[in-house]
Amino acid sequence: MHALSAVRENVGMDELAQWLGEQLDEDERTTRATDQTLGQRNLRWSAKPVDEAFFRVVAAKHYVVGTGEFSPEDAHHIAEWDPARVLREIDGKRWFVEMLANSLKPNPTTGIPRGVAWSMLTRMAEVYRDRPGWKAYWPGSG
Incomplete structure (x- = not known):
């Protein structure tokens, strides 16, 4: 079995989904930090x-x-790219990550084929490939 295939079948999928979720958490944290109005919602x-x-x-x-x-x-x-828009985008990406990660589990409930889910998840994660934690064995790592 090819090394990449072994990763896909074992820990790589959950690990990638978790790492991608952490990147979205960081995006949310930095986006919310733009509210410099002493806690008043001023994100548009x-x-x-x-x-x-x-x-x-x-x-x-x-x-x-x-x-x-x-x-x-x-x-x-x-x-x-105001904070309100970025936060909506992060929420949408989180929904996709959850759906795609579910599709990669042994008994998925989404109906998305595993290969398609893996490809979509890795494409979403590639945006963050310059951040710490990116694994060389994930597709798109160069």
Whole structure:
């Protein structure tokens, strides 16, 4: 049996799902840390023009995000990735990880084929391959 296949059949799947969940936990922690309004929920950002050339990124209660002014493209990009959106994305990814991990168990209840579930899970995890804990035997490790 190929070494990668052995990993897939044994501990690699649960280990990868757990590690990916930990990465999502870290994403949530850093995203929630952007709320610098003394605990008030201020997680929706938007780009507001300063003049024709520069924008500021502001939170819902007019708190300026960061220091300085940005090009319109940068400001709109930063605002698009506001904490509220990132938290929704993290929740969606957690749901997928749970479904895919269930599909890899001996008696899955999802109906997703094991090979498809493994491929999807590893593709999701590849985003975090530069973080500590990434295993060389997981697909996509180069």
